[in-house]
Amino acid sequence: MITINDIAEQAGVSRTTVSRVINNTGYVSEKARKRVMDVIGETGYVPSQHAKSLRTKKTKIIGVILPKISTDTSSRTVNGMTEVFEAIGYQILLTSTNLDSEKELEHLKLLQNRQVDGIILIATNTSQALLDEIKASKVPVVLVGQQMAGVPSVTFDDYAAARHMTTLMIEKGHKHIGYIGVDEADRSVGVLRKQGYLDVMTEHGLHIEDAWIQQGDFSIDSGYDAMKRMMHESAGSLDGVFAATDRMALGAWRYIKQQGLSIPGDIAIVGIGSSETSRFIDPAMTTIEYAHAQAGAAAAEIILQILEEDKEISDKKVLDFTLVERDSL
Amino acid sequence: MITINDIAEQAGVSRTTVSRVINNTGYVSEKARKRVMDVIGETGYVPSQHAKSLRTKKTKIIGVILPKISTDTSSRTVNGMTEVFEAIGYQILLTSTNLDSEKELEHLKLLQNRQVDGIILIATNTSQALLDEIKASKVPVVLVGQQMAGVPSVTFDDYAAARHMTTLMIEKGHKHIGYIGVDEADRSVGVLRKQGYLDVMTEHGLHIEDAWIQQGDFSIDSGYDAMKRMMHESAGSLDGVFAATDRMALGAWRYIKQQGLSIPGDIAIVGIGSSETSRFIDPAMTTIEYAHAQAGAAAAEIILQILEEDKEISDKKVLDFTLVERDSL
DNA sequence: CTGAAAGCGCTTACAG
DNA sequence: CTGAAAGCGCTTACAG
Known part of the structure; x- marks a missing residue:
């Protein structure tokens, strides 16, 4: 391995000087700089990051x-x-x-x-x-x-996003809206998105059946399962589902399709995330895009x-x- | 920052000994080992990787x-x-x-x-x-x-995979099969997959129109464009398309759907890659999965x-x- | 079983 | 403008 010492020697300067030209710091005469640069060019020398880090702590x-x-x-x-x-x-x-x-x-x-x-x-x-x-x-x-x-x-802004989406669903005429969320240890996804949904529902005086609130674990399959539970346990008037993530929405979408139901005719389904897949499925999913x-x-x-x-x-x-x-x- | 010297001092041993217990190397008396371990535990000391790397070159x-x-x-x-x-x-x-x-x-x-x-x-x-x-x-x-x-x-095994897929298409009754590939600088995707397709077509005595071979750049859009060109330039008997990647196949799928054509009724479309999206589109895409x-x-x-x-x-x-x-x- | 010492490849006051 | 020297935090023959 070729080191700063080799360069110094071949260029006929001290390693202090070599260090200065490498790091572009302090004064170095043009002549010295050129000699050093030449030797570095010829040898393909690259400084050891470890030695450097050991000194500089960066x-x-x-x-x-x-x-x-x-x-x-x-x-x-x-x-x-x-x-x-x-x-x-x-x-x-x-x-x-x-x-x-x-x-x-x-x-x-x-x-x-x-x-x-x-x-x-x-x-x-x-x-x-x-x-x-x-x-x-x-x-x-x-x-x-x-x-x-x-x-x-x-x-x-998870809270605002969830509010926005829920409001939109209501504006489009849906009243019986379920929600597929995740564990509340995840504050952003688990708490804030759910709160946005809950608050808007309440503000509109809309009732929420217990069965309409289900929990998944981010996976597609968990969305499928959550949707299934929701349908089974619900009294039957469900006309829309808001999933906290696109992947879970995708699972829900899949279950609904399998049941032969129409989207959004029978049930609307929306998510958050704008995944690639959500764009290509039929019908393409309404979602919220995060940059x-x-x-x-x-x-x-x-x-x-x-x-x-x-x-x-x-x-x-x-x-x-x-x-x-x-x-x- | 706490170093090996601090540990040595507090444990009343040399840093050689500390190094030995850290790395589990050489002889150390149980007593010394324990003292060192204790001090390490109390202080939360962790060795500097840089210093270590500088010495060991690993x-x-x-x-x-x-x-x-x-x-x-x-x-x-x-x-x-x-x-x-x-x-x-x-x-x-x-x-x-x-x-x-x-x-x-x-x-x-x-x-x-x-x-x-x-x-x-x-x-x-x-x-x-x-x-x-x-x-x-x-x-x-x-x-x-x-x-x-x-x-x-x-x-x-890109060549074998492409052969397999092309053969399958032919067995299913398709004879006029187009191909969407990529630049040949990419030997695996650009050359081998295409070669698999070409060889099988030739072996079956199947003709390939010039327009049936198109090139994309891995993107969905490029698959869309390639499919469009193929349809425009082709004499019209095309009944299947094999894209070198799922993403390009997805683009092609999109174009064909937009034209109101049926898949696979009018044109079959397959890819390689088994992307998530390929599984959820309608019809779900036949593809090859790589682990x-x-x-x-x-x-x-x-x-x-x-x-x-x-x-x-x-x-x-x-x-x-x-x-x-x-x-x- | 243990430690003193050299050395890994750098940078940075300090002195000139 | 330049260099000698100390030091960053480790490991590893070597000697005991």
Whole structure:
């Protein structure tokens, strides 16, 4: 392996000088700089990041913790971050918790040991343990998807989105609207979206049967099962279903189709997420689109600001949503 | 920051001894080990990976180069790798080329500077420049999706898969079969799949109009456009289309539906890839499934063998495919 | 069973 | 404008 010493020797300067030209810092005579550059060019020398990190305590690596790597949401978010980071030479160290929230804690620790400069956590819950770990973190953490006191984050306006969608359903003449949600440990998806639905229903004086509120686990199959339960247990007047995510809506869609019912004639079905599949099914699903790439980019920018400008930031950036009206409502 | 020196001091031993207990190497008396462990427990000390890497030249980080992060294929592949790596404490440094093959070279260099232990490259072409860079690499590289002389790889049997699908179409009574492919710089997708189609057609003495062979660029829209061109330029007897990827097949499907044609009644349409969407559209698409997660896992295992067992491996692992028969053929 | 010492490849005051 | 030297936090022969 070729080191800074080799370059210094071949260029006939000290390694201090070599370091200066590499990092473009301090004064170096044009002559010396050129000699060093030439030798670097000839040898193809690249500085050891480890040695450098050991000294400077900086790595230019950002740890990213995802709930699951193979989802539309994750990959779009990471994509957005990548664009921002790549331009300035940062790289991403990726870990996935595979939906195991214990692992969020574990990975948070792991990444710090790796001496990443910062961590972006696509969070699925807001537990106290998680908050504690974040507060204790030696490196800045920014949250995506959830908000926590004193922690910078970028989220979508889940409550407003759910309100908007529910209102739209009512405006279109639906009155007996069911809801497929997720566990409330997930504040954004589990609590806020549901609350939006509940509040709008109440404000319109609309009754909600117990059977109309079901819970899934984000998977397509769980949406299918939830829909099935809802139909079986319901008194029968159901004319619309709002699922907290497109994947669960897709499962519900599937069950309804299998029953030979018409969408939206018999039952309207809508989701949130704007997945690719939701666009191609028949009827194409009305949904709400979140700009995940933009969220990723925003998170990247926040962490960069903290790192490079050494700012104390605890911004909570809330991104807007856009309604995608198609044919299932 | 708390270091090995602090631990040594508090435990009343030398840092040599601390290092020994951390790494479970050499002799340490039970008493000393316990004291050290206790102090580590109390302090929450974690060794600096950089210092360690600087000495050992190992990082336990694998660089992964993807063509595009937000695709089904990529995320499934990465998922498969993650499972293997996670179990033994390796992590993944992810970079995406965003379909820019220049960047494959660039990232190959970049990752080496990051001192990754190895690189997994999800390749989209087999250019000489790429091969040269791989050969010159200081760390082992394993290829996914393409084969190159002397480089370990895991691929799918694209030629056999295309043959299989084309044969099936013919058996189902289709004779006028078009093909939507991609650029031939991509040997696996561009050349082998097309060759499978061509050979089977020839063997059955089936004629192929010029207009029946079109090219896309992997995107849904390009499949749509290719299908449109095919229909416009064709003499009219077309009764089936085989697209090299599900996404392009999806685009083609869309165009055919828009024309009010029946699938597979008027035209059958099939793809390769088994994307989620292909399962939910109407009619559900017949396709070929590749076990991407398994490919990722296989690649991870190969690189681990090279790294941990110090073997010289240039295995070419070829994974099988499975036909997913649905309703579009 | 244990420790002193050298060294991994850098950067950064400090002195000139 | 330049260099000698210290030091970042580890591991690993070597000697005892």
